[in-house]
Amino acid sequence: MTATQDIYPQTPTLDQDIQQLAQSWRHPRGIFGWLSYTTHQAIGMRYIVTAFVMLLAGGAEALMMRTQLMHSNNGYLGPERYNQIFTTHGTTMMFLFAVPMMEGMAIYLIPLMCGTRNVAFPRLNAFGYWMYLFGVLFLYWGVFTNAAPDVGWFAYPPLSGPQYTPGKSTDYWAQMITFTEVSALCVAAELIATILKMRAPGMSLNRMPLYVWSILTQSWMIIFAMPAIVLASSYLLSDRTVATQFVNPAEGGDPLLYQHIFWFFGHPEVYIIFIPALGFVSSIVVAHAQRELIGYTAMVLAQIANGFIAFGLWVHHMFATDLPQIGEAYFTASSMMIAITSGVQIFCWIATLWSGKPRLTTALLFVYGFIAIFVLGGLTGVILASVPLDLQVHDTFFVVAHFHYVLIGGAVFPLFGAFYHWFPKFTGRMMNERLGRINFWVLFAGFNLTFFPMHILGLKGMPRRIYTYSPEMGWDQLNLLATIGAYIIAFGGLLFLVNLFWSRKFGAIAGNNPWNADSLEWAAASPAPNYNFEYLPAVTSRYPLWVPAEERTFVTGTRTDRREVLVTTLMDAQPHHRYILPRPSIWPLIAAICVTVGFAGSVFNGWYITWGTIISALALIGWFWPKRPLDPAHD
Amino acid sequence: MSRNFALWTGFLGGPFIWLCSFEARFALAPWACTFQNKWALHGVAIAGLILCLGCAALSWSQWKAAGEQPPSASEGVQPRSNFLAILGIVTSLGCGMIVIAQAIPEFVLAACE
Numbered sequence: 001m002t003a004t005q006d007i008y009p010q011t012p013t014l015d016q017d018i019q020q021l022a023q024s025w026r027h028p029r030g031i032f033g034w035l036s037y038t039t040h041q042a043i044g045m046r047y048i049v050t051a052f053v054m055l056l057a058g059g060a061e062a063l064m065m066r067t068q069l070m071h072s073n074n075g076y077l078g079p080e081r082y083n084q085i086f087t088t089h090g091t092t093m094m095f096l097f098a099v100p101m102m103e104g105m106a107i108y109l110i111p112l113m114c115g116t117r118n119v120a121f122p123r124l125n126a127f128g129y130w131m132y133l134f135g136v137l138f139l140y141w142g143v144f145t146n147a148a149p150d151v152g153w154f155a156y157p158p159l160s161g162p163q164y165t166p167g168k169s170t171d172y173w174a175q176m177i178t179f180t181e182v183s184a185l186c187v188a189a190e191l192i193a194t195i196l197k198m199r200a201p202g203m204s205l206n207r208m209p210l211y212v213w214s215i216l217t218q219s220w221m222i223i224f225a226m227p228a229i230v231l232a233s234s235y236l237l238s239d240r241t242v243a244t245q246f247v248n249p250a251e252g253g254d255p256l257l258y259q260h261i262f263w264f265f266g267h268p269e270v271y272i273i274f275i276p277a278l279g280f281v282s283s284i285v286v287a288h289a290q291r292e293l294i295g296y297t298a299m300v301l302a303q304i305a306n307g308f309i310a311f312g313l314w315v316h317h318m319f320a321t322d323l324p325q326i327g328e329a330y331f332t333a334s335s336m337m338i339a340i341t342s343g344v345q346i347f348c349w350i351a352t353l354w355s356g357k358p359r360l361t362t363a364l365l366f367v368y369g370f371i372a373i374f375v376l377g378g379l380t381g382v383i384l385a386s387v388p389l390d391l392q393v394h395d396t397f398f399v400v401a402h403f404h405y406v407l408i409g410g411a412v413f414p415l416f417g418a419f420y421h422w423f424p425k426f427t428g429r430m431m432n433e434r435l436g437r438i439n440f441w442v443l444f445a446g447f448n449l450t451f452f453p454m455h456i457l458g459l460k461g462m463p464r465r466i467y468t469y470s471p472e473m474g475w476d477q478l479n480l481l482a483t484i485g486a487y488i489i490a491f492g493g494l495l496f497l498v499n500l501f502w503s504r505k506f507g508a509i510a511g512n513n514p515w516n517a518d519s520l521e522w523a524a525a526s527p528a529p530n531y532n533f534e535y536l537p538a539v540t541s542r543y544p545l546w547v548p549a550e551e552r553t554f555v556t557g558t559r560t561d562r563r564e565v566l567v568t569t570l571m572d573a574q575p576h577h578r579y580i581l582p583r584p585s586i587w588p589l590i591a592a593i594c595v596t597v598g599f600a601g602s603v604f605n606g607w608y609i610t611w612g613t614i615i616s617a618l619a620l621i622g623w624f625w626p627k628r629p630l631d632p633a634h635d
Numbered sequence: 636m637s638r639n640f641a642l643w644t645g646f647l648g649g650p651f652i653w654l655c656s657f658e659a660r661f662a663l664a665p666w667a668c669t670f671q672n673k674w675a676l677h678g679v680a681i682a683g684l685i686l687c688l689g690c691a692a693l694s695w696s697q698w699k700a701a702g703e704q705p706p707s708a709s710e711g712v713q714p715r716s717n718f719l720a721i722l723g724i725v726t727s728l729g730c731g732m733i734v735i736a737q738a739i740p741e742f743v744l745a746a747c748e
Binding site: 202204205206207296297300301304305308309311312315324325326327329330332333334336337341540541542571572 | 736
């Protein structure tokens, strides 16, 4: 990599470099400074912590539902409250936990894995986080002011229309969507730019870590899928607030149009959550099996194919509507095809583990749990892809069991594995492995005890979204089992929290690379400093940290007295030019507040869109106002 | 046509064509029922299949131009081109397979079932 070593004729000593880097990348002080942070570690961790709080909230709501369904004719929750709880649970888990959590992990890890110092657009990153946080507060403000949405996480009209659901609860839901999707689009744009243009020199497309491929795929999916849900929720909101006629059948609108648009987003959403988890699994398998991944090309292919095919599945959520059978059959075919690409990945991981020397760490245990649970969920998915079988179990607990096997097995188990795997990088300390193993087995047992009986309940005809049932139905015992399982899961979550806080304070010091892992994030100190790397790394292998230390190369000559990064070419990651990232700024927060005034106010009065647009434009002028001198090192 | 453009076309063309053909057939399904005629569905499927195979052929030609090597993590334009060309071949053939799988119901089901 000699071409990378003379980009800028500046050769300070290492100590000077580090001091200058620390100075250039230091966080501003005080509460005002804290609100101005733009480093990817700070923003990523804010996403992770906020999303984890949402996981706890969604989990508490799940416990309330399971308590209500524990036995027949239970009076713990009334029907209205139960509707609110299951709607808020689904909304929280899908929009406020799963996607933002995956984004937070990516914001933290992608610049490290790509060997750069920050994401491409740090202020946009901060703006995206504030929008997400305000979306969370907006929805839960409704929940705590007795205006919780009660129309399901998909809010189908006509039930969600003004005739059947008056009041503001559904408006809060619909506008919360806009907040979170704006946030998701910000993150997707900055991650795509970071991955395509800021990779370490030498990290050509055929050397990108699979986690980076997974985030690239996910980000493109967000770009194409999220506008659909913003459109659907805007249709619904405008039908409700200004009496438009898009999806409200009472006014001549088409509720099926809403379902099409919602699920054109809704099915890819599952893969938006699940594909990053596949990236976690690949990283964990390689690091803990201590060998190169078998079938790298097949894995990249399968991930990208999953990303495309995910857009061809949406009607399998609508088999019970009056669509032409030939049309439905297209979706059966593509729903079954996606099992092939998912299967390819499972076989590649198994082959890698089989031929490696796996260390049975907690992270790898979660991967084993993922494989077992996800394969079961995939099998019921193939069942549900068939129109006649789907119609038999449509809207029953069989479907609830299926999607929890796919989403918890496919995303949450790998996520917990990822926490155990990357906790040393986040904090500099190891998580307790003994407690971790107990944590895994409690979660695994609790999960299966909760959700496996739901398959049988569904086959016995128990519908979803009912707040109680009569004892003659014969569903009591299985529901009791499921409720016991839910409390075991909650205990598993508590164990994780205990491990987290204990390890944060007392865990063993991790060092840079405690797993002897292969990817670049482990070349940085633990926890990673704001500037990530003392010298930007250059890459000569797909597994750069498994190259002997004396053969590793790095970039010299970039300036350390300002927030400078290296931009590389898209295909081969050849050095192209230097790029100066902006300093911390309060303007992303101010802009997010202004946009929030417009979004939140419009639920009550349409003129807030106008006022919100004006003040948002003013905030953007402040955001982009040039500073003197123009060199960001001095602003 | 530049080499990179050909590589990307071969790689992303197959999925794009599959999505277009599939959406077009889904949109045409009510029309096929109204007119009791499935030839439009067959026509779109055949066109989709041919175009997917065309993308596979384009990727194949790029793979031959890049030295017909198996995928590797070696440095340089050739290995990276090989990698993208092989992705293109398999993706396009896979998409062609999905086009065929989705065409099977058109032969099994009546237009208005």
